[in-house]
Amino acid sequence: MGGAGTQGTGEAPEDGATSGAERASLDTSVAHIARVYNYWLGGKDNFAADRAAAEQAIAAYPQIVLSVRANRAFLSRVVRYLAGEAGIRQFLDIGTGIPTASNTHEVAQSVAPESRVVYVDNDPVVLVHARALLASGPRGVTSYLDADLRDTGRVLAVAAQTLDFSRPVAVLLMAVLQHVDDADDPRAIVAALLEALPPGSYLALSHPASDIDAEAQGKLADRLNQTMAEKVTMRDRAQVARFFGGLELIEPGLVRVPQWRPASELEAASPAGLWGGVGRKD
Ligand SMILES: C[S@@+](CC[C@H](N)C(=O)[O-])C[C@H]1O[C@@H](n2cnc3c(N)ncnc32)[C@H](O)[C@@H]1O
DSSP states (O other), X not given: OOOOSOOOOSOSOSXXXXXXXXXXXXXXXXXXXXXXXXHHTTOSOOOHHHHHHHHHHHHHOTTHHHHHHHHHHHHHHHHHXXXXXXXXXXXXXXXXXXXXXXXXXXXHHHHOTTOEEEXXXXXXXXXXXXXXXXXXXXXXXXXXXXXXXXXXXXXXXXXXXXXXXXSOOEEEEESOGGGSOGGGOHHHHHHHHHHTSOTTOEEEEEEEXXXXXXXXXXXXXXXXXXXXXXXXXXXXXXXXXXXXXXXXXXXXXXXXXXXXXXXXXXXXXXXXXXXXXXXXXX
């Protein structure tokens, strides 16, 4: 698709704020991960049930706050690497989350203004705030799709309206695959996404680790599974590594997210409990 400027899929609301009518269509009585995550990040786009679930999670695993911050910093460093050193100009960011500082298009377009970004999330609150994600720079394009990651056919078909799948694309799956049960075969989902992409494309992902601070992370998962609409499956390093099957892992490989090309020793020392990495399709 040609053309520059902001582009939507037609599914984003007119107003970025949560209006009364939009609120009415949201179930605010049950915690949802997009809003719980927003609370951990210090955001205001959450409701009482989200805050209660988030606080219970903090009580089980206090490092969750540092973990989500380290995860956002990892996302920024990865996108900067992809748009810079790797020369990527197309991004498919699935499980986007409620817009916050340094969204993918902002980081990518700060390096390469012509970058095109498709955001995908299935949470109605993220949809409500999609306007902030559609604020592309004039030389690039962003679009937003309200869809479930498991529906890879729809995700790919709509993304293809914005991205040229004959050229390399980076798929970002940041802290989202833990919400796909083993029964839904997350490896097959990742494989289906990568299958659609040409050589030179990338997969970047982060995933909460069952084998870092195992006991506390186990308690965290139990609490979240009692309180949140979305279920959580923590995975160990070997399980996360399998998502990169057939890809060339970029240095430093699959590591704790603060240790992926950290900006400083202080950043690298964060106790964050997620695995993260970037792989290239040859
Ligand atoms: C923990 S947040 C991560 C947000 C962002 N990727 C980041 O790393 O900062 C997970 C996001 O994935 C979304 N999500 C969860 N399951 C999903 C699914 N099946 N399809 C699409 N999005 C999903 C949630 O709504 C939420 O916004």
